[in-house]
Amino acid sequence: MADAVDGFVAQSRTVQWHTPAGDLAPEASTSNVVGAKLHPRRRLTGDETNFLKHHAQGPIKMTLPAPSNFWVVSWRDGVSTQAYASRSEMLQDVTRILRHEVEALVNDALTTFNWTRRSTAPSWTSSSAPHSAAPASTLTRRWLRSSPPTTRPSTV
Numbered sequence: 001m002a003d004a005v006d007g008f009v010a011q012s013r014t015v016q017w018h019t020p021a022g023d024l025a026p027e028a029s030t031s032n033v034v035g036a037k038l039h040p041r042r043r044l045t046g047d048e049t050n051f052l053k054h055h056a057q058g059p060i061k062m063t064l065p066a067p068s069n070f071w072v073v074s075w076r077d078g079v080s081t082q083a084y085a086s087r088s089e090m091l092q093d094v095t096r097i098l099r100h101e102v103e104a105l106v107n108d109a110l111t112t113f114n115w116t117r118r119s120t121a122p123s124w125t126s127s128s129a130p131h132s133a134a135p136a137s138t139l140t141r142r143w144l145r146s147s148p149p150t151t152r153p154s155t156v
Helices: 046-055 067-073 087-107 134-145
Strands: 005-009 014-018 024-028 033-040 061-065 112-116 125-127
Touching (some): 033 087, 061 087, 067 087
Antiparallel strands (some): 005 033, 014 024, 112 125
16 A cells, blocks of 8 residues: 555554464564555556456456554554544545545456455455446445444554
């Protein structure tokens, strides 16, 4: 997302994962953190979608990050707080950007759509016959009415 959206800065944060034994396992995130208001420069998957529409012989599948991923890895106190008063405020902009991308993918008549997700994020998948956007449209309408997730993994 940082390649297509202004507002990310080249910093990372540490995420604490729980091992099967219940121990904490710190892991540095590979994503950037939010350091300014988020503004899209271009579509998130526009280049890929255009290429696949012209070259793929069959159905197209596109994967986007779930908005809840940004709650964990894109917030860093002291950096993100310069742009947003809270994670929830940042997540509203992330959700708006992803919503526009999903709408564009539906308009592109993609046949399969997936969210990448952490274990606590919602997961929706839709597939249909080639060049039919109806299931993706239904998926989009349901997602557009949903609210940001309330369950979060522990973070540092």
